[in-house]
Amino acid sequence: xxxSEIIITxxxxxxxxxxxxxxxxxxxKYYLDKAFAKPFEITAESQQESNASQIILSISVTEKLxxxxxxxxxxxxxxYLIAPNQKYLRYAVFTxxxxxxxxxxxxxxxxxxxxxxxxxxxxxxxxxEPSFDYRALFYPDCYDEDFRDWHKLDWQVDDFxxxxxxxSVLVPAKEYFKTNPKLFALYEGExxxxxxxxxxxxxxxxxxxxxxxxxxxKPNAQFYSVSQNDDVVYCECTQCKALNKKHxxxxxxxxxxxxxxxxxxxxxxxxxxAYLHTFKPPVNLKIESNIYxxxxxxxxxxxxxxxSENAPSFVKTLENWSVTSPHLxxxxxxxxxxxxxxxxxxxESFQGNYKLFKKNKVKGLFVQGYSDIAGDFSELRQYxxxxxxxxxDIDVEATTADFLRGFYGKAAPFVxxxxxxLETNQKKSNTYLDIYSSPVDARNTxxxxxxxxxxxQLLEQASGAVENDSxxxxxxxxxxLALEYVYFEQAxxxxxxxxxxxxxxxxGEKIVREGLTERVLKFTKACNQxxxxxxxxxxxxxxxxxKEWLEICxxxxxxxxxxxxxxxxxxxxxEFKGKGSYxxxxxxxxxxxxxxxWIGWYxxxxxxxIETKKLDFNILKINFLNDQRHWIFLPKKIKVYGFKDQKWxxxxxxxxxxxxxxxxxxxxxxxxxxxSFSSFAKIKVIVENQTAVPNWRKRxxxxxxxxxxxIELYKK
Numbered sequence: 001x002x003x004s005e006i007i008i009t010x011x012x013x014x015x016x017x018x019x020x021x022x023x024x025x026x027x028x029k030y031y032l033d034k035a036f037a038k039p040f041e042i043t044a045e046s047q048q049e050s051n052a053s054q055i056i057l058s059i060s061v062t063e064k065l066x067x068x069x070x071x072x073x074x075x076x077x078x079x080y081l082i083a084p085n086q087k088y089l090r091y092a093v094f095t096x097x098x099x100x101x102x103x104x105x106x107x108x109x110x111x112x113x114x115x116x117x118x119x120x121x122x123x124x125x126x127x128x129e130p131s132f133d134y135r136a137l138f139y140p141d142c143y144d145e146d147f148r149d150w151h152k153l154d155w156q157v158d159d160f161x162x163x164x165x166x167x168s169v170l171v172p173a174k175e176y177f178k179t180n181p182k183l184f185a186l187y188e189g190e191x192x193x194x195x196x197x198x199x200x201x202x203x204x205x206x207x208x209x210x211x212x213x214x215x216x217x218k219p220n221a222q223f224y225s226v227s228q229n230d231d232v233v234y235c236e237c238t239q240c241k242a243l244n245k246k247h248x249x250x251x252x253x254x255x256x257x258x259x260x261x262x263x264x265x266x267x268x269x270x271x272x273x274a275y276l277h278t279f280k281p282p283v284n285l286k287i288e289s290n291i292y293x294x295x296x297x298x299x300x301x302x303x304x305x306x307x308s309e310n311a312p313s314f315v316k317t318l319e320n321w322s323v324t325s326p327h328l329x330x331x332x333x334x335x336x337x338x339x340x341x342x343x344x345x346x347x348e349s350f351q352g353n354y355k356l357f358k359k360n361k362v363k364g365l366f367v368q369g370y371s372d373i374a375g376d377f378s379e380l381r382q383y384x385x386x387x388x389x390x391x392x393d394i395d396v397e398a399t400t401a402d403f404l405r406g407f408y409g410k411a412a413p414f415v416x417x418x419x420x421x422l423e424t425n426q427k428k429s430n431t432y433l434d435i436y437s438s439p440v441d442a443r444n445t446x447x448x449x450x451x452x453x454x455x456x457q458l459l460e461q462a463s464g465a466v467e468n469d470s471x472x473x474x475x476x477x478x479x480x481l482a483l484e485y486v487y488f489e490q491a492x493x494x495x496x497x498x499x500x501x502x503x504x505x506x507x508g509e510k511i512v513r514e515g516l517t518e519r520v521l522k523f524t525k526a527c528n529q530x531x532x533x534x535x536x537x538x539x540x541x542x543x544x545x546x547k548e549w550l551e552i553c554x555x556x557x558x559x560x561x562x563x564x565x566x567x568x569x570x571x572x573x574x575e576f577k578g579k580g581s582y583x584x585x586x587x588x589x590x591x592x593x594x595x596x597x598w599i600g601w602y603x604x605x606x607x608x609x610i611e612t613k614k615l616d617f618n619i620l621k622i623n624f625l626n627d628q629r630h631w632i633f634l635p636k637k638i639k640v641y642g643f644k645d646q647k648w649x650x651x652x653x654x655x656x657x658x659x660x661x662x663x664x665x666x667x668x669x670x671x672x673x674x675x676s677f678s679s680f681a682k683i684k685v686i687v688e689n690q691t692a693v694p695n696w697r698k699r700x701x702x703x704x705x706x707x708x709x710x711i712e713l714y715k716k
Contacts, residue, residue, distance in 0.1 A: 012032075012036065012038055012039065012040040012041055013040070013041055013043055013052060013053075013054040013055070014028055014029055014032075014040050014041070014042050014043070014054070014055050014057065015042075015043055015045065015054050015055065015056045015057065016042065016057045016058075017056060017057065017058040017059075018058070018059055020059045020086055021057040021058060021059050021086075021089060022042070023086055023089075023090070024057050024081070024086065024089040024090045024092070024093050025042050026042070027090055027093050027094075028040075028055065028057070028093045028096070028097075029042055031097055031102055034112045035100075035112050035113055035114060035115050035118075036115060036116070037116070051077065053077050053078055054077070054078045054079075055078065055080075055096075056079070056080045056081070057080075057081045057092075057093075058080065058081070058082045058083075058089075059082075059083060059084065059085060059089055060082050060083070061084065063082050063084070065082070065083065065084045065127070066129065067084055067085065067088075068088065068129065068130055068133055069083075069088065069127055069128065069129045070082065070083035070084075070088045070089065070092040070095075070128050071083070071092075071126070071127050071128070072092055072095065072096060072125075072126055072128065073125035073126070074120055074121060074122055074123060074124050074125075075122070075123060076123065079096070079120050081096060090149060091128075091152050092128070094149070094150045094151075094152070095128060099120070100113070100115075100118050103402075103406050104146075104147060104150040104151070105379065105383060105406050105407045106141050106379050106382075106383075106407070107140075107141040107143075107144035107146065109406075109407065130152065130389070131354065131358050131388075131390065131391055131392040131393075132357075132358065132362065132363060132364055132365050132389055133363045133364055134154050134329065134364030134365065135152065135153050135154055135364070135365055135386075135389040135390065136154045136155060136156045136159070136364075136365065136366045137151075137153050137367045137369065137382060137385055137386055137389070138156075138366070138367065138368045138369050138370075138371055139367075139369040139370060139371075139378055139382035139385075140370060140371070140372050140373065140374050140378055140382070140531075141379075141382055142155070142382065143372055151383075151386035151387070151390070152386070152390050153386055153389075156366060158221075159221060159222045159223060160221055160223045160224065160225060160271070161214050161218035161221030161223070162211075162214050162224050162226075163225055164225055164227065164273070165225075165227055165229045165230045166226055166227050167195060167196055167227070167228055167229045168229050169210070170206070170207045170210045170211070170226065171183060171184075171196055171203060171206050171207060171210070173193035176206075177191075180202075182197065182200065183196060183197060183200055183202060183206070184196055184235075185197055185233055185235035185236070185240075186235055186236050186237040187234065187235065187236060187698075188236075188695075188698045188699075190695060190698075192233050194229050194231045194233040195228060195229060195231070195233040195235060196235065196257075197235045197237055197240060198234075198235055198240050198243070198253035198254055198256060198257035199235070199237065199239035199240045199243060199253060199256070199257070203257070204257065204260050204261065207261055208261060211226070211261065211264075211265060211268075212265075215265070222269060223269045223270075223271045224265075224268060224269070224271070225270075225271045225272065225273075226258060226261050226270055226271075226272055227271070227272045227273040228254070228275065228276075228277075228278060231276075231699075232276045232277050232699050232700060233699070234250040234253070234254070234277050234278075235253060239253075240253040243256050246284070247282040247283050247284060247285045248280070248282065248283035248284075249277070249282070250277040250278060251274070251277070251278040251279075251280060251281065251282045252282045252283070252285060254272075254278050254282075255282045255285055255287055255291075256282075256285065258272055258287075258288075259287065259288045259291075262288035262290050262291050266290060267290070268290060269290055269292055269327075270288075270290055270291050270292065271291075271292040271294055272291065272292070272293060272294065273294050273296050273331070274293050274294065274295045274296055274321065275296040275298070275331075276298075279295075279296070279297075279317065280317055280320065281293075281317075281321050281324035281325065282324070287324065287325060287326055288326070289326045290326075291325070291326060291327070292325075292326075292327040292328075292329055292364070293321060293325040293327070293328055293329065294329040294330065294331050294364075294366065295317075295318065295321050295325075295328060295329065295330045295331065295362075296330075296331040297314055297318075297330070297331075297332075297333075298435070300314060301432045301433055301434070302333075302334075302344070302346040302433045302434065302435060303345070303346060303349065303426050303427070303431070303432065303433030304348070304349055304427075304433075305348070305349045305351070305352025305353055305356070306352065306353050306356055307352070307356075315356070318356070318357075318360050319360055321360075322360040322361040322362075327363055327364075328360075328361055328362050328363060328364075329362065329364035329365065330357050330362045330364070330365055330366075331366045331368065332353070332357075332365055332366070333368050333435050334346065334350070334367055334368065334369050334381060334385065335368075335369050335370055335375055335376075335381070335435065336434075336435055336436070336437060336438075337435050337436060337536065337537040338436045338437065338438060338536050338537065338538070339437075339438055339439060339485070339535070339536055340370055340373055340375035340376065340532070340534065340536055341375060341376055341481055341485040341527070341532070341535055342376065342438065342439045342442075342447075342482060342485055342489070343376055343377075343422050343439075343446070343447065343482050343486065344433070345419075345422040345423045345425075345426040345433070345446060346433060347380075347381075347384065347396075347400075347419070347423060348423055348427075350384065350385060350388055350396070351388055351392065351394075351396050354388050354389070354392045355392045355393075365389055369381060369382060369385075372531075373531070373532055373534055374478070374530055374531055376479075376481075376482040377419070377479070377482075379403075379407060379475075380400065380403055380407070380419075383399075384396065384399060384400060384403070387399055400416075401416065404416050404419075407475065408462070408466070408472060408475060408476070409465075409466055409469065409472045410465040410466055411462035411463070411466045411472060411475075411476055413465075414458045414459065414461045414462035414465060415459075415462050415476075417458050418455055418458040418459055418462070418479075421451070421454060421455065421458070422455070425445070425446035425448075425451050426445060426446040429444075429445035429446060431445045438489065438595040438596075439485070439489040439490055440492075440493045440595050440596055441595065443493070447486055447490070449490075449498075449499050452483060452486065452487065455483055456483055459476060459479055459480050459483065462476045462479070463476045463477075463480070477526065478526075481523060481526055481527065481530075481532075484519065484523045485523065485535075488501075488519075488520055488523070488549070489596070491513075491516070492552060492591070492593075492596050492597070493579075493588075493596050493597060494588075495510075495586055495587065495588030495597070496510055496586070500513075500588070501513060501516055501552075501553075502556065502588070508558060509556075509558060510557075510558060510587065517549065517550070517553065520545075520546055520549045521546055523542070524542035524543060524545055524546040525542075527542035528542055528543070548591065548592070551591065552591050555589050555591060556587075556589075557587055557588075557589050557710060557712060558587060559587065559621075559710075559712040559713050559714055560615060560616075560617050560713040560714060560715060561610065561612070561615070561617070561711060561712060562585055562587040563582075563585060563586070563587075564585050564610055564611060564612060564713075565611040566581040566582065566584050566585055566608060566609070566610050566611075566711070567608070567609045567611075568580075568606075568608060569607035569608065569609055569684075570601065570604055570605060570607040570608075572599050572600055572606070573600050573601060573602040573705070576594070576598065576599060576600030576601075576602075576705075576707070577599060578597055578598065578599045578709070579597075583597060583599055583709060584599060584608065584708070584711045585610070585710065585711055587710070588709075588710065589709060589710045590623065590667070590707075590709040590710070592625075592627075594625060594627055594630060594632060594707060597709050597710075598625050598707040598708070598709050599708060600632065600705050600706065601689060601705065601706050601707075602704075602705045603689065603703035603704065603705075604689065605686060605687055605688055605706075606685070606686070606689075606706060606708065607684070607685075607686045607687075608684065608685045608686075608687075608711070609682055609683070610682065610683045610684075610685070610711065611681065611682050612677070612678075612680065612681065612682065612683055612713070614679065614680065615713065616678045616715055617677055617678055617713040617714055618673060618674060618675050618677050618678065618714075618715060618716055619671060619672070619673050619677075619712075619713070619714040619715070619716050620640060620671070620672045620673075620674075620677065620683065620685075620711070620712070620713055621669055621670070621671045621672075621712040621714070622638065622669065622670050622671075622672075622685065622687075622708055622711050622712075623667055623668070623669045623708060623709060623710055623711075623712075624668050624669070624670070624706065624707065624708050625665075625667055625707040625708070625709075626662065626665065626667065626668060627665045627707075628661070628662060628663055628697055629663050629665075630705075631693060631697060631699075631702050631703070631704060631705055632704075632705045632706070632707050633659060633689075633690045633693075633704050633705070633706065634656055634657070634659065634668055635656050635687045635688055635689060635690070635706050636655070636656055636688045636689065636690055636691070637653065637654065637655050637687075637688035638654045638656065638670055638672075638687050639652070639653045639685070639686045639687075639688075640652045640653075640672050640674075640683065640684070640685055641683070641684040641685075641686070642676065642677065642679070642680030642682070642683055642684075643681055643682035643683070643684065644681070648684060649680075651672075651676065652672045652674060654670055654672070656670065659690065659694050661694070661696045673716065677713075687706055687708065689705075689706040690704035690706070691704075692704065
C-alpha cells in the first residue's frame with residue numbers, strides 16, 4: 001500500500017455526526033454494502049482510539065462553506081464528508097462513490113464494483129462547488145429522483161410554482177378577451193390575445209392577484225414565472241410604444257411591467273424568459289433585484305461551440321445581459337426538436353458553450369432535451385450534460401469514453417467511432433446545424449448516402465460484438481433506429497431516384513421498394529417498445545408515422561410531364577429549393593412535411609417554365625401546401641401561358657379561394673384543361689402569392705410563403 005493512501009476495509013464504519021447526516025449515511029451504506037461482501041455499520045460516534053479507517057459524515061455550520069459547496073478531506077486514517085445541508089452532504093456521498101468508480105449511467109443502469117478494499121489519498125482536502133448554482137436537465141431519466149440526486153440536478157417541475165410561458169395562465173384570454181380586449185396587446189392595429197398590454201394597470205392588478213393565489217397554493221416553490229406566451233406578439237398602444245422607444249425595444253415595456261410585479265412580491269423569485277422579442281436587455285432601465293432572467297438563445301448554429309467569431313451578435317447580447325440582469329439563467333436547447341430520432345452531432349459544442357456561459361455570469365441552466373422521450377443518444381446526452389453543468393472543466397473525451405464502456409460494453413469502440421464520425425462529417429461540411437432541421441437537410445452534409453453506409457457498418461459491428469447479450473443488443477438496436485429513420489425520411493425525398501422509396505416497374509408504375517414498408521412497421525413497433533411515443537416536438541406518434549407512410553405510398557403519381565426540363569424564372573427561397581426545378585416534375589408528390597419535396601417562394605411569386613416540346617396533353621395540375629402555422633398559404637391566383645410565335649399567350653387564369661383560418665396541414669390541387677396545350681413548345685405558370693399574411697397569423701417581419709409540388713401533365 002502506498003503511503004499516500006488509506007484503505008477502507010475490515011472496520012467498515014460510517015459515522016454520521018448528527019441526526020441530519022443519517023440520510024446521507026444510509027445512502028452511502030446502501031451502495032458500499034453492494035460492493036463489499038461484509039456490510040458497513042453506521043455508528044453513532046467516531047472511534048478515535050481505533051486504528052480502523054472510517055468515513056465520517058458531518059453537516060457543519062462552523063466550516064466556512066457556501067450553501068452549495070461541500071468538502072471531502074482525509075487524515076492519516078479516515079475520510080470526512082462535510083456539507084452545510086443534507087442535500088449537499090448526499091452530493092458529497094455520490095462524489096466519493098464516483099471517485100471509487102461507482103457509476104449511475106441511467107435511472108436503471110448503475111455500475112457497482114465488487115471489491116474487498118477501497119483506497120483514498122491521505123491528508124488531502126478539496127472543496128467541491130458547482131459551475132452553476134441551478135442545474136435543471138429535461139431528459140427522460142431526470143424524471144427519476146435518484147438519478148437527479150446522484151448527478152446533482154435540480155428539477156423545475158418541483159421548483160417552479162408556475163413555469164415557462166405564463167401570460168395565458170395569469171390573464172386567460174378565454175376569460176377576459178371578449179369582455180375587456182384592452183387588457184391585451186394592440187398588435188399590428190388589432191387587439192391580439194397572444195399577449196398583454198404592459199402599460200395597463202388592470203393587467204398589473206390581475207397578474208398580482210393571480211400570482212398571490214399561486215404563491216399561496218405552492219408556497220414551497222423556489223421560483224414563479226411571469227413571462228410572455230410562445231409567440232412574437234407585443235403591445236404597440238401609445239403608452240407601450242413610448243416605453244419601447246425609451247428602453248430600446250419591446251423588452252422595455254415588458255420589464256417596466258415586470259418591475260411592478262416584482263416590487264409587489266419583493267421576497268419572491270420572479271423568473272422570466274428573454275425570448276424572441278424580449279431577447280435583448282432593456283436600455284436605461286434597472287431591473288428589480290428579485291427578477292431572474294432566463295436567456296433563451298433559440299437561433300444558433302449547434303454544430304460548433306459559440307464564440308465571438310462565429311456568433312458575435314449573440315455573444316454581445318449575452319455580455320449585455322451579464323451586466324444588466326441581477327440573476328442570469330440560460331435556457332439551452334440540445335436536441336433536434338423536429339426529429340427526435342435523427343442523429344444530431346452537437347456534442348462537441350457543449351463544453352465550450354458552458355464555459356462561455358459561466359464566464360458571462362450565468363448562474364443557472366435549464367437544459368432542454370427530449371423531455372420523457374428516449375431520443376437519439378439520449379442516455380449519453382443527459383449523462384454528459386449533467387457532468388458539465390456541475391463542472392465545466394471535466395475531461396469530456398474521458399467522460400464520454402467511460403460512459404460508452406459502461407453502457408455499451410464490448411460494443412463501445414464501435415459506438416465511439418460512429419459518434420466521432422458523425423461529428424467529423426458535420427465539422428467537415430461546416431454547415432449550420434439547426435434544432436429544427438431535418439435528415440433531408442443533412443443529405444449533403446453528415447447524412448450523405450455514403451456516410452450512412454459507414455455508420456451502418458459501424459453499428460453492425462457493434463451489434464455483432466454484443467449479440468449474445470440481450471441488454472446490450474437492445475441498446476445498439478435503439479441506436480440503429482436513428483439510421484432507419486434517416487433512411488425513411490430521405491427515401492421519401494428521393495422518390496423514384498436512387499435511394500428513394502419507389503421503383504418503376506415494367507408497366508411504368510411506381511411501387512414501393514420490396515420490404516421497405518415492413519421495415520417502417522418494424523421501426524414503429526421498436527419505437528413503441530422503447531417508450532418513444534413521439535418522434536418530434538409536434539407530437540407525431542410512431543403509429544401515425546406508419547399511417548402517414550402508407551398514405552405516401554398511395555400518393556404516387558405517374559404523368560406525362562415527368563422529367564421534362566423545368567426552369568425557375570423566379571428562383572425559390574434558398575432554404576426551400578428541394579431538388580431544384582427537377583423536383584416539380586420528378587413524379588414524387590409532396591405530402592405534409594414542408595421539408596420534403598415542397599419548393600417554396602417567400603414573399604415573391606413563383607414563375608416557372610416547362611419545355612413540353614408540343615407534348616400531347618390537355619390537362620395541367622398543380623399541387624400546393626397549406627401549413628398556416630409555418631406561414632405557408634394557398635395562392636391568390638394562378639395563370640397559365642403558352643409560348644408560340646416568339647411570344648407568350650395567356651391561356652387560363654384561376655382565382656383561388658379566399659383564405660380561412662385553418663391550422664390543419666393540408667394539400668390542395670388546381671387543374672387546368674385546355675385542348676391547345678399540345679400546340680405550345682413551352683408552358684409558363686405564374687402563381688400569385690398572398691400579398692399579406694392574414695390577420696390571424698400576422699407577425700412582425702413575416703411574409704406569406706407559397707409552396708408547390710408536383711406539376712402534372714395528362715391526356716384526357
